Amino acid sequence: MTDIPANGRRLPDRLDQPLKSALMSWESLLVLVALGIFIANSFASPYFLNAWSLSDLTFNFTEKALIALAMALVIITGEIDLSVASIIALASTLMGLALQYGADTPMLVAVGIGVGILCGAFNGFLVTGLKLPSIVVTIGTMSLFRGIAYIVLGDQSFKGYPKDFAWFGQGYVFWVISFELVLFVVAAIIFYVLLHHTVFGRRIFAIGNNAVAAQFSGVRVDRIKFVLFCLTGLMSGIAAVLLTARLGSTRPSIAQGFELEVITMVVLGGVSILGGAGSIIGVVLAALIIGLVTFGLGLLNVPGIVMSIFTGSLLIVVIALPILWRMWKERRA
């Protein structure tokens, strides 16, 4: 799928001491970028620096960022999941269908999350059970899942979600802090501990560095990959609940193009697309940066499509900077 440098892949500089090196490296660059954008935003628009708008900001990225947390683990193992946005579409559609049959709020949430996990398990089965490349599998399921949403919905949309369901996407926990943000912070902490402080997390890095060696040292590579695909499915299901609740309706085109934004967050967060390296802190920072950029540009009335130029350039520039820096230093030496 991706490129392997001729001299073999670079080893990650950290397997189990994330915080110490985090202060020095990629994450500090991201913090600088985030601060820069934050300051630029507050100068650019008088509406930026107040609690309500900062709280609104979170809606820009939390749903995608939730998926990015799980996607980071998948990409660290050297796989990829392009079907996440379609999982949202299918989960949202089946929630809408359940609503038509009179499901209440707990039932709707269960349907959304359940569909997410099932879709993830399907991906996981195709990748690990049949040994197929994940990029191709998930291009297929990406069409398949959203296709099923189109079959069910046609050109219609489901509306009329109950009020207590809408709270998941619109509610506030502590006056101005949205439920979505609280959920994201909790999830980020869980994923941080999972990846950087458990044996499971260490095995994820091991698989990404060398799946064959990991297999020989007793890591059940396929089982872990399967679990990770289920995990992205689960997070997509949760995102489907939040997004459906926030929009209050289901259309088959819901969350179109999310997969690329999620991957952008992960890659910008310093996760190697070749596998084997990355950190949750980086992904959280990258999500924050993208949230800040889109929100700031939104305040300046920049159309969404133009924002994509900024996020795309940000992705390339931030990744190219350390490389250019290294090349420049080598040239001088």
Added chain:
Amino acid sequence: MNRLMKSREIWLALAILAVIVLVTLRFPRFSQPHNLLTILNDTSILMMLALGQMVVILTRSIDLSMASNLALTGMIVAMVNAAFPMIPIPLLIAGCIVVGGALGAFNGVLVWRLDIPPIVVTLGTLTIFRGLVFVISGGAWVNAAQMSPDFIQLQRGSLLGVPNLTWFAVALAILFYLLMTRTPLGRSFYAIGVNPTASVYTGINVGRTKFLAFAISGAVSGLCGYLWISRYVIASVEVASGYELTIIAACVIGGVSIAGGIGSVAGALLGALFLGVVNNALPVIGVSPFWQMAISGAAILLAVVLNARGERSKGRVILKKAEGAA
């Protein structure tokens, strides 16, 4: 004969034939030459794009920016045509190839000189190119009334009863066939896909070869930018939105291995044709267009599953033994 039966292209051609025969049994008009020609014409652009993508995938890279490149080049050429209708169309087409090639070369330079993984580079340029379409057009459309008659008519005309658009695809297919089978460059695309390290030792410049692959896929996207705009006679920000994955799907169905090194011109063409035939057959047999996406998704999965056997590497076999021993 045995080798022939194992060939992926033969099976794919048989599958396409089977779909056509099955539909014809119910609806005889489906296989009339005129209708088949229409399907071929409808699929021509996808075929060309699949050829460009194939070259990139062969080198273990991927180009996610093709559809955005197509939209950007298409918008540029449409605006130029609307502003200066007197510029001859062949010159415009040459311009499209150059502009598209330059955009592709930009991807290529980032991959070659900075060693950034292709999926990251093209993910970035996918959004950048699409955003630029909006910037240069201000969100406005260029419609049929603004385009010159020649601009629209060129690919609609026909030669020997075959539409010009199809001839474009035929010409490009021949060009790619010669490139892949008769030139050192074509051979090096395969070589670095099969084993980049060994290629370095045989004197192939891996980075430069990848750069050329991206420039080629860009040039094809640029050409298709003109063809797409003049076919659907509207240039907008939304042109070919999300099409990048359809192009990759066509390659995958056509047996181009995403791990690099495996694929053929015939395979890429047939992969695109398969999607085209299925999508054209659905409305004929009375299946609603809403089924289209799910069916192509299922077709992709089926193709990969069927293809998996042939591609399995020896390394996996060793691993299998290890699994058994453990």
